[in-house]
Amino acid sequence: MRLEKRQPTGREKNEAALQLLEKLREQLYCSNISIVRQSAFHLSWMQEDGLEILREALLGNTPRRAKSAAAYGLRKMRGRMRKSAEQTLIEGLSHSDPPTALICRNALVVLKRGVKGGKRSVKPKGKGKGRKFDIKAVPGKDRRRRSPQRGRRPDDQAPSRRR
Numbered sequence: 001m002r003l004e005k006r007q008p009t010g011r012e013k014n015e016a017a018l019q020l021l022e023k024l025r026e027q028l029y030c031s032n033i034s035i036v037r038q039s040a041f042h043l044s045w046m047q048e049d050g051l052e053i054l055r056e057a058l059l060g061n062t063p064r065r066a067k068s069a070a071a072y073g074l075r076k077m078r079g080r081m082r083k084s085a086e087q088t089l090i091e092g093l094s095h096s097d098p099p100t101a102l103i104c105r106n107a108l109v110v111l112k113r114g115v116k117g118g119k120r121s122v123k124p125k126g127k128g129k130g131r132k133f134d135i136k137a138v139p140g141k142d143r144r145r146r147s148p149q150r151g152r153r154p155d156d157q158a159p160s161r162r163r
Helices: 015-027 033-044 047-059 064-075 079-093 098-113
Strands: none
Touching (some): 015 047, 033 064, 047 079
């Protein structure tokens, strides 16, 4: 896909920032979905410039993987750009392209649900609740150990197998 030149907004600090933004923008339209999602995540850290590029990818005439990655990047926005990113997703709900509206709806569902603590179950607190087993007895220190000589067979016999 051929991208047209992006106009700098004036917020970029130097030439290195411009090059990084251009590189991430090109990677957003790559054929490898892993690179696309990684680029969207990096753009989510770029504040206004990243929001602008992700918004362009989500609401523009772009491939579906770029749109879903842009929605992922908008979901991962933090700080002062979070509300703007959420507004962009809400705006995408009324988009004329049905896949874009569906992507935005799913992103908002995930955003509203939040991240759970994983698949671990919460263990109840307190004594005796939720224990799987109780310790019945602890062997004492006076228990005799088996000597290495005991249990050996003479050399002419085959070694025994322990089970």
